[in-house]
Every structure is written in C-alpha cells, then in structure tokens.
Amino acid sequence: MKVAIYANEGRRSTIISQRLKKKFADTHFIYDEKNPDIVVTVGGDGTLLSAFHKYAAIIDTVRFVSVHTGHLGFYTDWREDEIDDLVVSLQSDNGQAVNYPLLDIRVKYQGLAKAVNYLALNESTLKRNSATMVTDVYIGGEFFEKFRGDGLCISTPTGSTAYNKSLGGAVIHPNLKVLQVTEISSINNRIFRTLSSPMIIAPSDWITLIPDRQSDYILTVDQDTFHGKQIEQIRYKISKKSIHFAKYRHMQFWRRVQDAFIGNEFGN
Structure with a gap:
C-alpha cells in the first residue's frame, strides 16, 4: 500500500506526522506523496480540506483517513494517542470506504x-x-x-x-x-x-x-x-x-453532530 501524510504546521501535528512516517517505514508501507492509495491527514477539518484539494485530481483512486490534534471534527476519527492502532488498521486494510458527495x-x-x-x-x-x-x-x-x-x-x-x-x-x-x-x-x-x-x-x-x-x-x-x-x-x-474515507471504525453521523454542537452536558 502507498501512503502519504498531509499535516498542518502546528507543533503537535509535526511531531505526530514524523512518528507516523517512521512507523510506516518500520512496517514496510510505501511512502508516495504523488500517487498514494491512502492519505493520512494530521490536524483538523481544515487540514483535511486542504489535502482534499491537493489530491482532487486523483480523487477517484485515493482514500483519506484523519488524525485530529485538537477537538474532534466531522472528518477526523483518530486521536493522536491512537497512532499504533491506526497503523494496525491500515495493515489489515481491505479497501473499505465511506463515500461523501x-x-x-x-x-x-x-x-x-x-x-x-x-x-x-x-x-x-x-x-x-x-x-x-x-x-x-x-x-x-x-x-x-x-x-x-x-x-x-x-x-x-x-x-x-x-x-x-x-x-x-x-x-x-x-x-x-x-x-x-x-x-x-x-x-x-x-x-x-x-x-x-x-x-x-x-x-x-x-x-x-x-x-x-x-x-x-x-x-x-x-x-x-x-x-x-x-x-x-x-x-x-x-x-x-465522491470523496472516499478509509473507515475502520465509524461514528454515527447524528452522534457526531450531537458531540460537536450539543455535547453531553445536558445528556443523561
């Protein structure tokens, strides 16, 4: 599998992207920024948007997976302390995806x-x-x-x-x-x-x-x-x-909306 990393310029994002790149090398992934199968974004929803536009020319063949370094966004599923789990999921990838218009x-x-x-x-x-x-x-x-x-x-x-x-x-x-x-x-x-x-x-x-x-x-x-x-x-x-997200776990959409805009303060 060919992978690429697209990170924002924040200090935490830079550290995580460096860790990810080393783990990809240790697990024998092919690092290819020009024509990847998977793009891992590190940052937030804005970082994902930037990555989407960078790879728009190959949008039919690339899938995205995102690591958030701030608050959980609508496109970011993985936390920075879950890097090892993400790499394991990528190793067992079978092409699964969720597509958005x-x-x-x-x-x-x-x-x-x-x-x-x-x-x-x-x-x-x-x-x-x-x-x-x-x-x-x-x-x-x-x-x-x-x-x-x-x-x-x-x-x-x-x-x-x-x-x-x-x-x-x-x-x-x-x-x-x-x-x-x-x-x-x-x-x-x-x-x-x-x-x-x-x-x-x-x-x-x-x-x-x-x-x-x-x-x-x-x-x-x-x-x-x-x-x-x-x-x-x-x-x-x-x-x-469509944009394709490599989904190894999936938060239900309305749960994501609830988490982003309402939170659990008034929940049961």
Missing part, C-alpha cells in the same frame, strides 16, 4: 472561451465586495428568483454542518446526495422579495447563478477565494465524483 462548480468568466471547473467538499459562496449582490437564480434551468443581499451559500450534505449551519441552513445526513442553497442576509421588503428560506435541491437538478455584470464578486470554494474576474454564470450540481 462533492459539489461540482462550473464558472464562465468573461473573456474565457472555456468554463472553469472546481470541486468543493463543504461549500461554495458568491458575494460582492462592497455592495449588494444582485443575481438571477435558476433551478434546473428554470428562473426562480432575483436575489438581492450579501450573498448565497451552496453546500454539500457534509458541508451543511459548516458555514451553512451558521447561516440558519438545515443539517443534512451525507447519505442524501443533495445540495443546499442558503441566503446570506437577503433583502426583503415591499419592493424586493426572495424565498428567504434554505432550499434543498435534488441531485437531478442544478443551481445556476447569473449575477449582474459587475467585477467585484468574490467566489469561494471551501477555503479558497477567487476574485478579480467578471463572472458571467456559475452552475452548481452534485458531482459524479
């Missing part, structure tokens, strides 16, 4: 002949830099509304617990291959109206945004930011690709 983003920029494609694990947002964002919203090719406000957030089911949740969006189980559209401070008055509610979009449909012709839009794809080009159109759809 991704967001396909297709952007047409003014002046470019071809659209630019991105993949997101959590979400993508469109905002304006210094004024109200105005954009036509289409669902499945049919005009739905003209949105005015600070912006729109389009998220995956796993991303529903991230920025989307802070905007009042619903938490969605990752077994549902849907996308969610959540408004960011929409304008609703006697003249301008939006739905003013999160929307769950079926996997067979897609969301198209056609913004007013301005050049100061800011597009985000997970933690990456793109600006400076005039956007003609953005299409969002559930991707045919």
Whole structure:
C-alpha cells in the first residue's frame, strides 16, 4: 500500500506526522506523496480540506483517513494517542470506504472561451465586495428568483454542518446526495422579495447563478477565494465524483453532530 501524510504546521501535528512516517517505514508501507492509495491527514477539518484539494485530481483512486490534534471534527476519527492502532488498521486494510458527495462548480468568466471547473467538499459562496449582490437564480434551468443581499451559500450534505449551519441552513445526513442553497442576509421588503428560506435541491437538478455584470464578486470554494474576474454564470450540481474515507471504525453521523454542537452536558 502507498501512503502519504498531509499535516498542518502546528507543533503537535509535526511531531505526530514524523512518528507516523517512521512507523510506516518500520512496517514496510510505501511512502508516495504523488500517487498514494491512502492519505493520512494530521490536524483538523481544515487540514483535511486542504489535502482534499491537493489530491482532487486523483480523487477517484485515493482514500483519506484523519488524525485530529485538537477537538474532534466531522472528518477526523483518530486521536493522536491512537497512532499504533491506526497503523494496525491500515495493515489489515481491505479497501473499505465511506463515500461523501462533492459539489461540482462550473464558472464562465468573461473573456474565457472555456468554463472553469472546481470541486468543493463543504461549500461554495458568491458575494460582492462592497455592495449588494444582485443575481438571477435558476433551478434546473428554470428562473426562480432575483436575489438581492450579501450573498448565497451552496453546500454539500457534509458541508451543511459548516458555514451553512451558521447561516440558519438545515443539517443534512451525507447519505442524501443533495445540495443546499442558503441566503446570506437577503433583502426583503415591499419592493424586493426572495424565498428567504434554505432550499434543498435534488441531485437531478442544478443551481445556476447569473449575477449582474459587475467585477467585484468574490467566489469561494471551501477555503479558497477567487476574485478579480467578471463572472458571467456559475452552475452548481452534485458531482459524479465522491470523496472516499478509509473507515475502520465509524461514528454515527447524528452522534457526531450531537458531540460537536450539543455535547453531553445536558445528556443523561
């Protein structure tokens, strides 16, 4: 098996990644950062997001497993004191995986002949830099509304617990291959109206945004930011690709949500 380690720059993460690399060498794993079968991330959910984008070109063939060096995240299953157990699990690996849907983003920029494609694990947002964002919203090719406000957030089911949740969006189980559209401070008055509610979009449909012709839009794809080009159109759809996690043990999704947002303080 070919393995790679992707760690953040924190001191604890660096120490753990060095320990892991030595254990992989001692147990005769092949260390291959360019074309690994398994990527072990060390850090938190942000580290996993960065690793996902680094290996997006081989997303069909690589699996991820994460060690957290802080609080338990939604993508990190192993603690730093469980390194030995993780290596043993990798030694007995039989290809098991849990798959989560991704967001396909297709952007047409003014002046470019071809659209630019991105993949997101959590979400993508469109905002304006210094004024109200105005954009036509289409669902499945049919005009739905003209949105005015600070912006729109389009998220995956796993991303529903991230920025989307802070905007009042619903938490969605990752077994549902849907996308969610959540408004960011929409304008609703006697003249301008939006739905003013999160929307769950079926996997067979897609969301198209056609913004007013301005050049100061800011597009985000997970933690990456793109600006400076005039956007003609953005299409969002559930991707045919998925991210694959090597799951040797699995925390039930709603237990993970409970642990992250509620905790046991008021439990039995």
